[in-house]
Amino acid sequence: MQTSESIKQISVALLGFHKEVPTISKESKNPFFKSSYADLPTILKAINPVLQRNGLVVLQFPEGESGLTTRLLHSSGEWMESTYTMKPVKATPQDAGSAITYQRRYAIGAILNLDIDNDDDGNSASGKGEKQPANNTSNMSELPWLNEGSEEFKKAVTYLKEGKKISAIEAKFRISKKVREILLTNAA
Structure with missing residues (x-):
């Protein structure tokens, strides 16, 4: 993870975000592991208003051939970011889109420390x-x-x-x- 030189204000805002963020509904199903998870639209719907109230925004953009950079930006200009790389199994547009959605969901969950999966260790x-x-x-x-x-x-x-x-x-x-x-x- 990389950060701006100072993260004092973004840290306070992130704490405020965590005090307010609702429990995110995990209604999507993974049939292989019989588990549930929060899909990307559900996550965004739950977090975006709370991020805005705390002067935060999540930006995501492509990095290289198969990377995705996720930046948490504060209104002060302070930021935190991380890059996640994942190659799609096949080189089809559908697989590329699926990989990007998967990357976005997990990257948002990681940078904001969100509970987006039911992890019951199998x-x-x-x-x-x-x-x-x-x-x-x-x-x-x-x-x-x-x-x-x-x-x-x-x-x-x-x-x-x-x-x-x-x-x-x-x-x-x-x-x-x-x-x-x-x-x-x-x-x-």
Whole structure:
């Protein structure tokens, strides 16, 4: 992340934003992981009025061939920004548009520290129902192995081809180094 020389005023404004921002509705569904998330229009509708009241605006613009820079700008001229790069799986306009939307959603969530996904570490998909600490290694041994060629493996390849992250798959399955490499190669 990069920032302006001073971030004193933008920090105060960001604190004001967090005091006001409503809970963002997570009504979009991810069928592969049986989870829900807030889509980009829902996020923008919830945050834009609160950003404006606090003298803030989010700007997003292309960076290079497959990057997106997100800048949080304050009325004082102070700013914070970060660049996120993601190549679409295929070079079609639809895939490029999908990758840009995905980048925009996650970049806004990151720079504003928003809760835009239901992150249950794979428990709802595995039927456990309770949220567990993410780094609990005893729970890792309870996860099933992802095996090359299985239906789950094929779904995981499709999921990655949509530009999504392997960390979500790793939250649901144990993956050997070999299978991880094969998975990433098949998704490329």
